[in-house]
Amino acid sequence: MAKVIAVANQKGGVGKTTTAVNLAACIGTLKKKVLLIDFDPQGNASSGVGVDKEEITTSIYDVVINQTPISEAMIETKSKNLWVCPASIDLAGAEIELVSMENRNELLKKQILVIKDSFDYIIIDCPPSLGLLTLNAFAAADSLLIPIQCEYYALEGLSMMVQTVKSLKQSVNPKLCFEGVLLTMFDSRTNLSNQVTEEVKKFFPDSVFKTVIPRNVRLSEAPGYGEPIISYDKYSKGARSYLKLAKEIVKNNEKKES
Numbered sequence: 001m002a003k004v005i006a007v008a009n010q011k012g013g014v015g016k017t018t019t020a021v022n023l024a025a026c027i028g029t030l031k032k033k034v035l036l037i038d039f040d041p042q043g044n045a046s047s048g049v050g051v052d053k054e055e056i057t058t059s060i061y062d063v064v065i066n067q068t069p070i071s072e073a074m075i076e077t078k079s080k081n082l083w084v085c086p087a088s089i090d091l092a093g094a095e096i097e098l099v100s101m102e103n104r105n106e107l108l109k110k111q112i113l114v115i116k117d118s119f120d121y122i123i124i125d126c127p128p129s130l131g132l133l134t135l136n137a138f139a140a141a142d143s144l145l146i147p148i149q150c151e152y153y154a155l156e157g158l159s160m161m162v163q164t165v166k167s168l169k170q171s172v173n174p175k176l177c178f179e180g181v182l183l184t185m186f187d188s189r190t191n192l193s194n195q196v197t198e199e200v201k202k203f204f205p206d207s208v209f210k211t212v213i214p215r216n217v218r219l220s221e222a223p224g225y226g227e228p229i230i231s232y233d234k235y236s237k238g239a240r241s242y243l244k245l246a247k248e249i250v251k252n253n254e255k256k257e258s
Helices: 016-029 044-048 060-065 089-099 107-118 132-140 154-171 191-203 217-225 237-257
Strands: 003-007 034-038 082-085 121-125 143-149 177-184
Touching (some): 016 082, 016 217, 034 044, 060 107
């Protein structure tokens, strides 16, 4: 049965979509079957794995709002063992439509349960906000991965996120746990990156991934070519880092299962 990981941070520009796309693709190279769900109305995770937004006929919007079976929206990507459930521009209006719907926080969970046995990992790229879409992702997820940028305001956003998750656990998903905190855009040449790393590790002594994602030009270029970093430039620092993260997550989960 798949491990469902929501990649979320209410703060934008922290490497959330970059992490969702590249983690999913890298886990796929480890002989695990992966589904990437693009739950962000911007749809960047979809284009990041090569989906042409103009050619999307069925999207995650149809799955959640119209209850179209999720299997009808899934597209096999060019990346090994990786499928994507893409987002379309319609998703931007879904927040408003969800308000009046019955069991509005459980709609994504209901769909994922049907295909959970078909995958090893399901990665959800959440919107950079805490609206009804994100609540649906949290209700469906087994764990939460929080990417944070190595910058001054990182801890402030992280502590807010932790408080939110604590309150949501009581009302939305009591089983939701932390997969881990991921430090992104790390620059070893700056004191700030090193200081933020130390602070985050003090704040979350047991939840910070050993893997750190560096600032890397190739990581920034890859989405423009519709490719995850592992296929765009597998020898780059970015590719090596995300592959290391994928191995760390798979190893941690296999250890928990044994």
